[in-house]
Amino acid sequence: SQTIHQWPATLVQPVGSPLSLECTVEGTSNPNLYWYRQAAGRGLQLLFYSVGIGQISSEVPQNLSASRPQDRQFILSSKKLLLSDSGFYLCAWMGRRVNNEQFFGPGTRLTVL
Amino acid sequence: AQSVAQPEDQVNVAEGNPLTVKCTYSVSGNPYLFWYVQYPNRGLQFLLKYITGDNLVKGSYGFEAEFNKSQTSFHLKKPSALVSDSALYFCAVFSGGSYIPTFGRGTSLIVHP
Numbered sequence: 001s002q003t004i005h006q007w008p009a010t011l012v013q014p015v016g017s018p019l020s021l022e023c024t025v026e027g028t029s030n031p032n033l034y035w036y037r038q039a040a041g042r043g044l045q046l047l048f049y050s051v052g053i054g055q056i057s058s059e060v061p062q063n064l065s066a067s068r069p070q071d072r073q074f075i076l077s078s079k080k081l082l083l084s085d086s087g088f089y090l091c092a093w094m095g096r097r098v099n100n101e102q103f104f105g106p107g108t109r110l111t112v113l
Numbered sequence: 114a115q116s117v118a119q120p121e122d123q124v125n126v127a128e129g130n131p132l133t134v135k136c137t138y139s140v141s142g143n144p145y146l147f148w149y150v151q152y153p154n155r156g157l158q159f160l161l162k163y164i165t166g167d168n169l170v171k172g173s174y175g176f177e178a179e180f181n182k183s184q185t186s187f188h189l190k191k192p193s194a195l196v197s198d199s200a201l202y203f204c205a206v207f208s209g210g211s212y213i214p215t216f217g218r219g220t221s222l223i224v225h226p
Contacts, residue, residue: 032212043216043219044203046213090156092156102149102159104157106156
């Protein structure tokens with residue numbers, strides 16, 4: 001069966017510090033991968049998606065970046081965090097058929113102080 | 114372009130009563146429709162989907178949804194609500210050939226004992 005992992009679960013970082021969040025998927029190959037941010041427990045904002053290794057599409061211009069160094073690994077990074085980067089970050093994967101549902105990781109709660 | 118509307122920020126229902134969470138959509142072409150549930154500080158969990166076929170779709174935890182093409186709606190329903198159903202519910206839509214879903218803003222369901 002497929003599983004998706006995210007770490008860390010919670011993170012408190014000062015403004016201006018770097019960020020690295022990691023997401024890995026097990027039990028599937030060549031998945032589509034997604035990073036979302038959820039603010040205030042409500043709507044999802046798509047940040048990045050990837051259809052393959054090294055292929056990253058950005059949906060929202062900001063100080064975040066993403067990388068996919070391996071087929072089932074997706075990393076969200078920042079060189080300098082802003083207060084507005086605080087939120088709940090969710091990674092998700094989807095199989096290759098376009099009508100598949102997404103499977104979400106447990107999330108990372110990021111607080112920037 | 115595709116869009117999803119969840120017109121209610123919050124739905125309140127008494128335990129044992131039927132519940133409905135509303136969703137309307139707009140897409141070019143045939144819609145692929147999904148419902149997800151999110152419990153506090155957790156990732157989203159897939160509930161059910163409509164791709165084609167029977168307009169009434171049954172999913173996890175006793176939930177069902179009815180696809181109505183003329184009204185472009187995909188309302189989530191359950192005949193008898195449980196307190197444990199209290200959570201945030203998201204409707205999502207794909208259009209054909211897209212790997213990027215559009216999510217609604219979410220509806221908070223509160224089931225009172």
